Amino acid sequence: xxxIIAAIGMPKAVHKVIDALxxxxxRGYDSAGVAWPENETLRLCRVAGRVAELSERLGxxxxxxxxxxxxxxxxxxxxxxxERNAHPHFSDDGRIAVVHNxxxxxxxxxxxxxxxxxxxxxSDTDTEVIANLIAKHFTGDLVKATEDVLPQLDGTFAIxxxxxxxxxxxxxxxxxxxxxxxxxxxxxxxxxxxVPIIPHTRRVVFLADNQMAVIKAGxxxxxxxxxxxEAKPSEISWSAEAAQKGGYEHFMLxxxxxxxxxxxxxxxxxxRLPTAANKDPxxxxxxxxxTPEYLKGISRVVLVAQGTAYHACMIGRNMIERxxxxxxxxxxxxxxxxxxxxxxxxxxxxxxxxxxxxxxxLHAVRLARESGCKVLSLVNAMGSSIDRESDxxxxxxxxxxxGVASTKAFTSMIAGLYFVSLxxxxxxxxxxxxxxxxxxxxxxxxxxRVQGVLATDQxxxxxxxxxxxxxxxxxxxxxxxxxxALEGALKLKEVSYIHAEGYDAAxxxxxxxxxxxxxxxxxxxxxxxxxxxxxxxNIQEVKARRGKIIAIASHDDDDICELxxxxxxxxxxxxxxxxxxxxxxxxxxxxxxxxARGCDVDKPKNLAKSVTVE
Numbered sequence: 091x092x093x094i095i096a097a098i099g100m101p102k103a104v105h106k107v108i109d110a111l112x113x114x115x116x117r118g119y120d121s122a123g124v125a126w127p128e129n130e131t132l133r134l135c136r137v138a139g140r141v142a143e144l145s146e147r148l149g150x151x152x153x154x155x156x157x158x159x160x161x162x163x164x165x166x167x168x169x170x171x172x173e174r175n176a177h178p179h180f181s182d183d184g185r186i187a188v189v190h191n192x193x194x195x196x197x198x199x200x201x202x203x204x205x206x207x208x209x210x211x212x213s214d215t216d217t218e219v220i221a222n223l224i225a226k227h228f229t230g231d232l233v234k235a236t237e238d239v240l241p242q243l244d245g246t247f248a249i250x251x252x253x254x255x256x257x258x259x260x261x262x263x264x265x266x267x268x269x270x271x272x273x274x275x276x277x278x279x280x281x282x283x284x285v286p287i288i289p290h291t292r293r294v295v296f297l298a299d300n301q302m303a304v305i306k307a308g309x310x311x312x313x314x315x316x317x318x319x320e321a322k323p324s325e326i327s328w329s330a331e332a333a334q335k336g337g338y339e340h341f342m343l344x345x346x347x348x349x350x351x352x353x354x355x356x357x358x359x360x361x362r363l364p365t366a367a368n369k370d371p372x373x374x375x376x377x378x379x380x381t382p383e384y385l386k387g388i389s390r391v392v393l394v395a396q397g398t399a400y401h402a403c404m405i406g407r408n409m410i411e412r413x414x415x416x417x418x419x420x421x422x423x424x425x426x427x428x429x430x431x432x433x434x435x436x437x438x439x440x441x442x443x444x445x446x447x448x449x450x451x452l453h454a455v456r457l458a459r460e461s462g463c464k465v466l467s468l469v470n471a472m473g474s475s476i477d478r479e480s481d482x483x484x485x486x487x488x489x490x491x492x493g494v495a496s497t498k499a500f501t502s503m504i505a506g507l508y509f510v511s512l513x514x515x516x517x518x519x520x521x522x523x524x525x526x527x528x529x530x531x532x533x534x535x536x537x538x539r540v541q542g543v544l545a546t547d548q549x550x551x552x553x554x555x556x557x558x559x560x561x562x563x564x565x566x567x568x569x570x571x572x573x574x575a576l577e578g579a580l581k582l583k584e585v586s587y588i589h590a591e592g593y594d595a596a597x598x599x600x601x602x603x604x605x606x607x608x609x610x611x612x613x614x615x616x617x618x619x620x621x622x623x624x625x626x627x628n629i630q631e632v633k634a635r636r637g638k639i640i641a642i643a644s645h646d647d648d649d650i651c652e653l654x655x656x657x658x659x660x661x662x663x664x665x666x667x668x669x670x671x672x673x674x675x676x677x678x679x680x681x682x683x684x685x686a687r688g689c690d691v692d693k694p695k696n697l698a699k700s701v702t703v704e
Contacts, residue, residue, distance in 0.1 A: 092177070092191040093117035094269075095286060096160035096250035096260045099277030099307025103159040105152050110279070110286035111141045111161045116341075116492050117282055119693050120171030124161035125178040125187040126154065127257035132187050136176040157307065158257050160250045160280075162189040169214030179218045181225035182209045185254045188224070190217040191282055192246035192267040200242065216245075224251060233304055236261045237313065240302075246449065248297075250280055263302040268447040268474065271295040271303050271310055273323050278305035283445075283471065284326055285490050293323035296473035324473055340691045342493035342585070346677050347544060349498045352488045353505055353670070354537035361509065363530060370523055371530040373513040379481045380438075380464055385517045389436040390417040392463075394426050394454040398496040398580065399442040399503060404573035405669050406440070406507030412666065413521060413529070414514035423454035433461035440510070441467040444491060444499040446474025455479055468506045470499055484510060493692050495584045497677045500577065501540070501670045508533055508667065532664040539667075543660050543674040550675050553640060553656045554682035557611045563590040564605065564612040564637075565676075566598065568625055570669045571615035578613060578676035585691050586684035595628040608636040613679070614654075615672055617662045618644040629653045642672055 093114030100106045104126050111122055122144040123136030135151065137143045141163055145152060162177035169175035178187045194200070197216035200223065205211065209222050223242060228235040232253045246266030253259075262269060262280045272279040272287035272294050280303065281287050284294050295310070297303055302313040303321065312319040338344035362372040391410055393403035403420035410418040421431075423441075427450060433439075439458040443451045446469040455465050455476055467480035470488050477483050486502040512529055515521045521529070557563075563582055565575035572594040579592035593602050595614065606612065612632045616625045632639055633653060641654035644662035651657050660671045684691050 092165055093163045093282045094160070094177075094189040094191050094248060094250055094280070095162070095282075096189070096252075096262060096280040096305070097277065098158040098258075098260050098279075098305055099274075100157055100279070100290075102153055102155060103157050104148065104154045107159040107161040108141065108145050108148070108152065110281060111144070111163050113286040114282060115141050115163050116494055116693060117163065117165065120164050120166045121173065121176035122161065122163045123176045123178050124148070124159055125180075125252060126156045126159035127252060127254065128154075128156060130255045132180065132184065132252060132254045134178060134180060134187070136173050136178075138171055138173045138176060156257070158252070158260065160187070160189055160252060160260060167193055167216075175213045175215050177215075177217060179213060179215060179221050181221040182211070183225055186221045186225040186228060187252045188217055188221040189250050190220060191248045192265075194219060194243050194247065195245035196243070220247070220249060228253060232256055232259060232261050233302070233313070236263060237302065237316070240265070248282060258306055260305050261302060262297070262305065264297045265299050266449065266452075268445070269297045269303075270473070271297065271305060271321065271323075273310055273321065276308055278307070278310045280305060285492070288326060292326040294326050294473070295321045295323045296478070298478065299475070326472075340493065340681070340685075342495055342497060342681055342691050345491055345493050345498045346674065346681065348489070349501050349674065350537040350541040350544070352498050352502055353540060356487055356502060356505060357509065357534055361530060361534060363527070363534070368523075370516060370526060371512075373509065373516060380466065382517050384464065385438070385514060387436060388416060388438045389434075390419065391438045391440060392426070392431075392433075392458075393418060393420045393440045393442060394423040394451055394458075395420070395442040396423050396448055396450055398500050398577060399444065399448075399451075401573040401577040401580070402500055402503035402507060403440075403442050404576075405504050405570045405666075406442070406511070408570055409508050409511040409666055410514065413511040414518055415520040416514065416518065421454075422450075423448070424450040427453045427457050431457075433458060433463050435462040435464075437463045439463045439465045440507075441465060441469075441476055441480065442503050442507070443467070443476055444470045444486070444488075444496055446471040446476040448476075452476055452479070466510070468503055468510070470502070494694055495581055495680070495691075501673050504670050504673070505533065505536060532667050535664070536667055536670055539661060539664070539671050540674055543671050546658070547678060550658055550678045551682045553658060554679045555686055556656065557638070557640070558683045558686035560588060560609075560611050562605070562610055563588055564602065564610060565590065565592040566595040566612060566628060567592075567615035568595045568621040569619070570666060571595070571617070571621075571625075571672070574615055574669055574672050574676065575613075577673065578679070581676055581680035582683065585680050585694050586687055586689055587695070588683065595625060598628055598631060603631060603635070606632055606635040606637040608638070611638040611640060613640040613642070613676075616641045616643050616647075616650060617660075617668055617672070618647060626653065642675055
């Protein structure tokens with residue numbers, strides 16, 4: 091889980107690469123480095139630390155006039171986060187430099203053979219094996235040497251390779267890890283995702299598995315199975331400004347506040363309400379490869395995801411079953427892919443992922459398709475691996491999410507799954523017209539409802555600051571409140587480093603209640619509904635044990651303040667869509683508590699944005 095960048099044909103390429111690494115730092119920030127050609131050699135600068143420290147270390151070389159360079163910001167897998175393990179890595183003879191995202195599973199065996207042949211290694215990484223193997227095959231043709239080595243590598247990789255004495259070419263390749271090529275006028279730039287490319291060009295090629303891209307100042311071509319292929323770029327729709335903070339102190343806060351507009355944009359061209367009372371809403375899917383006949387015959391839906399996306403799938407399960415009346419099962423992709431699940435062509439698999447590159451989810455998608463299942467993906471990153479390998483894709487259209495802790499992507503996933511539920515319900519004829527129209531209006535109005543929650547920001551901040559010194563936290567909910575409790579606990583853990591646990595409130599008597607005392611804050615999602623009386627019972631259980639109670643409650647609940655120490659009110663009048671409005675206070679609580687504790691909100695320790703390795 092690292093960020094790689096390679097630029098050629100760009101004046102002051104070292105400086106350009108450093109700027110790009112800063113934009114990629116959310117992918118990894120244990121260490122960073124940059125390499126560039128100079129005369130007939132390769133130069134290198136690395137640090138254990140952030141990109142800003144690398145920039146300082148470079149000194150005058152930051153403005154070196156060279157027009158080619160490549161860099162890396164690392165999240166450690168093989169080898170501790172030390173300078174000697176930072177990328178780029180050179181071959182022992184200094185002729186080859188490599189940056190790498192991924193894991194080489196057979197590196198130990200390959201390294202043993204190289205050591206036996208007299209090669210000395212200078213790091214603990216798997217990446218150094220790649221550099222030395224390419225050097226061993228290199229006789230002047232960098233493309234051929236790289237191509238000869240790739241079949242020897244087991245595992246995943248996205249790499250960029252430079253050779254001493256060949257400043258005019260950079261060779262890149264991918265298998266399992268993402269890599270994009272930005273094609274400009276007289277320059278080309280390769281990166282782990284489109285974020286650092288967009289300031290320079292919107293014309294982007296997303297490499298497929300087992301493809302190489304050979305980039306020069308004025309040209310770019312692909313290679314696959316020993317053949318040259320034309321690079322055909324796509325046009326990225328979002329702007330460079332979307333990846334900037336825009337006046338906010340942190341990306342996380344900016345992205346929390348972007349949610350009303352991202353939710354509105356998601357459905358602008360996809361959901362059309364009829365003017366006539368005897369007409370149904372129209373749900374618009376582009377490039378859909380799922381026929382109504384197939385969807386009417388599906389036996390069940392399996393939702394695969396990891397982390398925050400899995401919590402969205404838990405909510406999506408309730409939506410699909412309630413609206414489309416088909417059994418739905420959320421699955422951790424990492425478990426699903428290894429469990430030998432029972433699948434057949436009547437099973438619709440829905441994959442949910444912000445990046446579209448989550449390794450476990452990608453393998454779950456491949457397993458599903460090998461089993462004859464159709465796959466519908468909900469993905470934010472257009473052109474990503476899961477996007478390309480699915481039968482149909484619902485693009486979340488959030489724009490770039492830079493904060494490591496997912497916020498706007500999470501609520502977009504919930505809204506997207508609700509859209510899919512309504513669409514399935516319409517096709518399967520499980521709703522009457524009145525119910526379908528009502529739910530569609532709820533969906534279109536969710537952006538305004540989130541804006542209303544954001545208007546109470548300062549009230550939520552006051553509650554957060556009251557509990558910012560806590561060392562432990564419990565989150566409880568029932569129904570869709572359970573996955574929200576899991577998500578609230580995850581957000582708090584991610585950015586504030588407070589130990590937090592989320593539970594279905596029905597589980598309290600089965601163990602977790604033993605943790606409750608006067609030092610334990612307990613946040614309970616307590617909206618009015620079928621389970622409200624049960625939730626109130628849980629609140630009373632916590633109160634009897636002197637726990638501190640924070641309740642997220644319905645706007646018209648006048649009694650809850652007699653039970654809770656603190657209450658956060660939301661307007662709760664749209665049934666299952668309340669889960670989106672409840673998410674916002676959880677996000678703001680985590681954010682303000684982390685800021686109060688002095689944590690690096692956008693780059694929490696030990697985490698990276700996209701988990702592209704197992």
